[in-house]
Amino acid sequence: MIIKKIIPFLIVLMSFFTSFSQDINTGEQSKQKFTLSGTIIDANSNETLIGVNIVIPELKTGVTTNEYGFYSITVPKGNYSVQITYLGYQTIEESINLDQNIKNNFKLISNETALKEVIIIDTKTKTDIRKPEMSVNKLSISTIKKMPVVLGEVDVLKSILLLPGVTNAGEGASGFNVRGGGADQNLILLDEATIFNSSHVFGFFSVFNPDAIKDLKLYKGGIPARFGGRASSVLDIYQKDGNSKEFHINGGIGLISSRILAEGPIVKDKGSFLIGGRSSYAHLFLKLSKDQKDNSAYFYDLNTKLSYKLTPNNNLYLSGYFGRDVFSLNKSFTNIYGNSTLNLRWNHLFSDKLFSNLSLIYSDYYYGLDLDFVGFKWDSGIKNYNIKYDFKNYISDKFKLNYGVSAIYYDFNPGTIRPSDLNSGINFDQLDKKYAFEPALYINADHEISKKIALSYGLRYSMFYRLGQSTVNIYADNNPVTFNPDLQIYEKATPIGTKFYGKNKTIQSYNNLEPRFSLAYQINDDQSVKASYNRMVQYLQLISNTSSPTPLDVWTPSDNFIKPQIADQVALGYFKNFKEGIYSLEVETYYKKVKNRLDYIDGANLIANKAIEQVILNGELRSYGLEIMFRKNEGKFNGWVSYTLSKSEQQTPGRTPIETGINNGSWYNSVYDKLHNIAITSSYNLNEKWSFGANFALQTGQPVTYPNGQYEYLGITVPSYGLRNENRLPAYHHLDIAATLTPRKNSDRNWKGEWVFSIYNLYNRKNAASINFRQNTDTGTNEAVKTSIFGVVPAVSYNFKF
Numbered sequence: 001m002i003i004k005k006i007i008p009f010l011i012v013l014m015s016f017f018t019s020f021s022q023d024i025n026t027g028e029q030s031k032q033k034f035t036l037s038g039t040i041i042d043a044n045s046n047e048t049l050i051g052v053n054i055v056i057p058e059l060k061t062g063v064t065t066n067e068y069g070f071y072s073i074t075v076p077k078g079n080y081s082v083q084i085t086y087l088g089y090q091t092i093e094e095s096i097n098l099d100q101n102i103k104n105n106f107k108l109i110s111n112e113t114a115l116k117e118v119i120i121i122d123t124k125t126k127t128d129i130r131k132p133e134m135s136v137n138k139l140s141i142s143t144i145k146k147m148p149v150v151l152g153e154v155d156v157l158k159s160i161l162l163l164p165g166v167t168n169a170g171e172g173a174s175g176f177n178v179r180g181g182g183a184d185q186n187l188i189l190l191d192e193a194t195i196f197n198s199s200h201v202f203g204f205f206s207v208f209n210p211d212a213i214k215d216l217k218l219y220k221g222g223i224p225a226r227f228g229g230r231a232s233s234v235l236d237i238y239q240k241d242g243n244s245k246e247f248h249i250n251g252g253i254g255l256i257s258s259r260i261l262a263e264g265p266i267v268k269d270k271g272s273f274l275i276g277g278r279s280s281y282a283h284l285f286l287k288l289s290k291d292q293k294d295n296s297a298y299f300y301d302l303n304t305k306l307s308y309k310l311t312p313n314n315n316l317y318l319s320g321y322f323g324r325d326v327f328s329l330n331k332s333f334t335n336i337y338g339n340s341t342l343n344l345r346w347n348h349l350f351s352d353k354l355f356s357n358l359s360l361i362y363s364d365y366y367y368g369l370d371l372d373f374v375g376f377k378w379d380s381g382i383k384n385y386n387i388k389y390d391f392k393n394y395i396s397d398k399f400k401l402n403y404g405v406s407a408i409y410y411d412f413n414p415g416t417i418r419p420s421d422l423n424s425g426i427n428f429d430q431l432d433k434k435y436a437f438e439p440a441l442y443i444n445a446d447h448e449i450s451k452k453i454a455l456s457y458g459l460r461y462s463m464f465y466r467l468g469q470s471t472v473n474i475y476a477d478n479n480p481v482t483f484n485p486d487l488q489i490y491e492k493a494t495p496i497g498t499k500f501y502g503k504n505k506t507i508q509s510y511n512n513l514e515p516r517f518s519l520a521y522q523i524n525d526d527q528s529v530k531a532s533y534n535r536m537v538q539y540l541q542l543i544s545n546t547s548s549p550t551p552l553d554v555w556t557p558s559d560n561f562i563k564p565q566i567a568d569q570v571a572l573g574y575f576k577n578f579k580e581g582i583y584s585l586e587v588e589t590y591y592k593k594v595k596n597r598l599d600y601i602d603g604a605n606l607i608a609n610k611a612i613e614q615v616i617l618n619g620e621l622r623s624y625g626l627e628i629m630f631r632k633n634e635g636k637f638n639g640w641v642s643y644t645l646s647k648s649e650q651q652t653p654g655r656t657p658i659e660t661g662i663n664n665g666s667w668y669n670s671v672y673d674k675l676h677n678i679a680i681t682s683s684y685n686l687n688e689k690w691s692f693g694a695n696f697a698l699q700t701g702q703p704v705t706y707p708n709g710q711y712e713y714l715g716i717t718v719p720s721y722g723l724r725n726e727n728r729l730p731a732y733h734h735l736d737i738a739a740t741l742t743p744r745k746n747s748d749r750n751w752k753g754e755w756v757f758s759i760y761n762l763y764n765r766k767n768a769a770s771i772n773f774r775q776n777t778d779t780g781t782n783e784a785v786k787t788s789i790f791g792v793v794p795a796v797s798y799n800f801k802f
Contacts, residue, residue: 035101037072037352037394040065040084043107045243046269050215051138052086052108060451061397067215067238068315068347070355072394084108087140101352127575127584127631132446132456132518134530134573135221135588137163141213146683146693148738148758153257153797156216156237157198157206162679162695164588164627164642165220169671170702170732171767171789174203177672178220179592180623180648181232184542185565188235191305191319193341196365196382196555198235200299200325201280207323207339211250211261212276212303214240221571221590222518222532225444225458226390226402231538231567231594239319241307242272250801256282261303271308277301296328301338313349318342337367353394361386365555377418382555383411402458403443410436410540414554414612431610435467435504436557438539444516452522460514464539466559468501473611480561480613481601483659490601492614508560512537527576538565541598543606543616554606561613563596586629594621599652599662617662619652621670639682648673662724669703669725676700693738701729706784707773729768734761734790751802760793 040052048069055062056073058080065071077099084092089108096102137160144159157176160166165179175183175198188195190208198207219227219234227234240263247264261276279300301323308316324338342362349355366381388406395401412434419428444458473480473495482493501507518532541562543554558564573588596618600606604615625646632638648670652662659665678698685691703725710720738758761767766788773784 032077033074033396034077034098035072035074035352035394036082036096036098036104037070037101038103038105039069040071040086040106040108041069042089043109044245045263046245046272047214047241047243049086049089049108050238052084055083055085056080057083059397061448063394063397066355066392068355068357070347070349070392072353072355074353074394074396088142103352127577127586129522129526129528129575129577130454130520132454132520132530132532133222134518134520134532134575135165135219135571135590137218137220139163139216139218141210141216143683144216145210146691146738146740147681148693148695148736148760153205153254154210154252155206156208156210156213160216160218160235162640162642162681162697163218164586164629164644164677164679165590165625165646166218167644167672167674167677167699168203170729171769174199178218178233179569179590179625180646180670180672181567181592181594181621182542182597182670182672184544185230185232185538185567185594186235187227187230187233188237190237190321190341191239191317191343192345192359192388193319193321193343193361194363194384194386195321195339195341196363197337197339197367200301200323201297202325202327205257205280205299207301207321208237209259209261209276209278209301209303211252211259212239212274212305214238221534221569221588221592222456223516223534223536224402224456225442225460225514225516226404228440228442228460228462228514228536229408229438229538229540231536231565232592239303239305240274241317242274242305244269244272244307248801250799252797252799254797255795256280257299266306266308271306273307274303274305276303295330296326299323299325299338315347317345317347319345332371334370335368336370338365340364340366355392355394357390359386359388359390361388379416379418380413380554382413385409385411398448400446401443402446405439405441407437407439410434410438410557412436412556414556414610432470434470434557436539437465437467439463454520454522456516456518458516460516461511462514462537462539463511464509464558464564465506466508466557467503468505468507469503470507471498471500472507472560473498473613478560480611481615481617483654483656485658488660490617492611495611508558510537510539510558510564512564512566526578527574530573530575532569532571534569536567536569538567541565543598543612554612556612559613562598562616563618565594565596567592567594569593582632582634584629584631584633586627586631588627589625590627591624592622597621597650599650601662617652619650619662621648621650622667623648623670623672636685637682639680642677642679644674644677646674646677664723666723668723671703671725673703673725674700689742689744691740691742693740695736696733698731698733701731701768703728704771706771729771732767734765734767735763736760737762751800753798753800756797756799758795758797760795761790762792764792766791 040049041047042049050065050067052065053062054071056075059075063071063073079097082094082096084106086108089110092106139159144156145154147159149155149158161168161176167177177183178186188198200207215238217236223234242263244265249262251260257278257280259278263274265272280298303321305319310316321341327335344360346358362385364383368379370377386408390404393401414431417429440460440462442460447455449455474497475493476496480493482491484491514535514537516534520528520530522528539558541556543556569590569592571588571590576585597620599617599619601615625644627644629640629642631640649667650670651667653665654661680696683693704727705721705724706727707720708722738756741755768786769789770787771784
């Protein structure tokens with residue numbers, strides 16, 4: 001029924017704006033305005049380029065290419081010089097007589113193939129003063145590959161931890177935290193498909209193969225209306241399309257993992273393919289040890305993409321990802337988890353001003369256990385099926401519209417328990433599967449009011465339907481958690497009945513308006529102030545009481561007990577370029593508040609819990625801070641320094657006057673709270689042969705709860721704990737360095753290679769991954785035991801391309 005309502009709306013919306021665009025275009029024709037449009041690609045591979053700057057200096061106006069390399073700009077009739085600039089490519093300047101609508105596809109030549117005497121000026125890393133876009137960070141893959149990382153494996157997620165406002169839960173922890181939010185509050189997209197777990201090997205590596213990635217953008221605030229479903233941030237990643245001119249292979253060989261990627265034309269200049277794979281093999285060395293030969297920990301993944309140009313106005317893309325992690329301990333405990341995605345996309349150009357993209361997306365996250373020592377297997381996961389149709393309408397050079405619809409169907413499997421063998425004594429058990437439907441509509445405008453003021457404003461209308469087939473518990477006063485005033489603790493309530501909902505019957509529904517607004521005021525050509533506000537609604541909840549996502553975390557939909565998280569964020573910033581863009585300064589302050597953030601009663605059991613509502617409470621999260629980023633954008637030596645001063649707190653007050661709430665109802669440090677966060681990254685190109693890189697990170701220690709006393713019970717010393725998260729782990733810091741050797745003979749042959757030498761944690765800082773407490777057998781007192789994962793980690797890898 002909902003789909004039937006959305007489709008007519010979409011048709012009307014598309015027809016209206018198509019007609020509107022044509023009417024505006026007709027009006028502009030009478031005013032002697034014409035449109036320059038086209039696609040910008042890499043000259044060597046025909047790869048479309050995202051975020052290329054197209055500037056008309058005479059009018060002090062310009063646009064950037066969208067996610068598929070398309071641009072459109074409408075200006076008065078006349079003769080102009082058009083400048084095309086993009087980081088890592090030669091700048092193009094071309095004269096155009098715009099006396100009619102012109103379609104011009106530009107081809108950029110990369111610096112790798114540029115002549116030595118050509119002077120290249122990169123401008124993309126300069127802060128964009130005019131755009132209302134703020135709280136957004138972009139990283140090129142070439143920049144990421146220069147950063148030294150642990151074990152020599154280039155890592156997309158580790159690189160964004162060097163940005164202001166971004167932290168993680170500690171050494172070897174998976175996921176990342178943005179502006180004091182949880183790792184589950186980040187929407188991670190790979191070619192528009194949702195990635196539910198972004199890490200391999202429990203956080204040591206990310207699931208993103210750097211060789212397959214084209215573009216990366218992190219939205220920390222001011223999030224456009226086309227994005228929804230998470231409360232903190234959006235990490236938007238696109239894979240390369242593949243080379244449609246020539247066949248190439250590139251890859252890398254490291255100490256514990258290797259990767260390879262092949263790309264080439266299906267039909268030259270029209271169609272291309274890309275296929276890349278990675279695998280770790282450190283587990284093979286465990287076989288050589290008698291003590292470890294039955295243990296194993298490894299990952300593998302596969303990236304694929306097919307691209308085909310049907311006509312000048314129609315393109316098809318089919319992309320996919322498959323990844324798995326395997327962890328086995330003495331063959332008695334095996335954990336397998338991973339993501340699978342598939343996306344079929346159709347780009348259609350209705351006119352030189354109206355671009356559209358239709359996507360059919362499938363995403364699956366599987367996590368399972370095989371516990372041979374107790375005789376059962378446990379499987380669980382989440383699947384979603386997504387259809388979305390997006391439009392970008394370039395109505396004029398001052399006014400652009402983005403609008404579209406999406407609909408996501410979710411299939412949750414909280415857990416399937418199966419016996420390992422018939423004699424195990426374990427019975428088959430299936431926790432009730434859960435289903436949900438999340439449709440949404442959005443519209444967003446980019447509006448240049450004057451030469452000094454630019455706005456971006458929009459609205460997203462999201463809906464959510466928790467669907468059957470399920471049996472739902474009924475509680476007295478609709479309250480699954482009760483409070484015991486005598487013991488001052490929360491307890492599980494006993495259901496007074498149940499209600500069965502048939503397939504696709506609505507159990508609970510929600511709908512929310514999500515306004516978005518950003519403003520930029522240009523003080524002069526080199527500095528501006530910006531402000532933004534956005535509301536985000538998250539209908540999926542991650543059931544976990546750990547500070548970092550683990551493979552055993554369970555996603556669940558909002559229902560009549562678990563309410564959607566609603567986040568409101570405001571931000572204010574000052575931006576300045578120095579010395580013609582050689583240096584940039586970005587300063588932002590923000591305040592974010594999230595309603596209905598889950599909290600857990602003491603002793604909550606989350607795994608395979610059939611009544612999860614009995615151990616959770618709805619609380620609040622708030623965070624605020626100051627972010628500073630200073631960058632050097634050009635020259636042999638470049639990089640940035642970032643500093644974040646922030647606070648992140650959570651509160652779950654009592655629901656009645658007699659309830660104390662969690663932590664006595666007071667605000668307490670969330671597990672993501674990091675008061676200070678300093679990151680420095682730099683690279684230096686000594687010559688054509690040698691380049692160097694270094695990273696330094698320093699963060700306040702993660703909040704934890706330590707024992708504040710102890711007592712004896714039946715001869716056993718038992719620790720007692722104080723308020724939640726009032727203690728902290730020691731400060732976290734490390735220094736990493738890397739050197740890249742590129743043989744000079746590379747320029748004279750098809751095979752090109754480079755050696756990367758790196759040292760992670762140069763001065764051997766023993767950062768605490770955790771601190772546990774145990775009873776000393778000699779003294780009988782409790783003592784702290786620190787667990788550290790990494791000391792000094794040297795690594796070497798060889799990267800190649802031919």
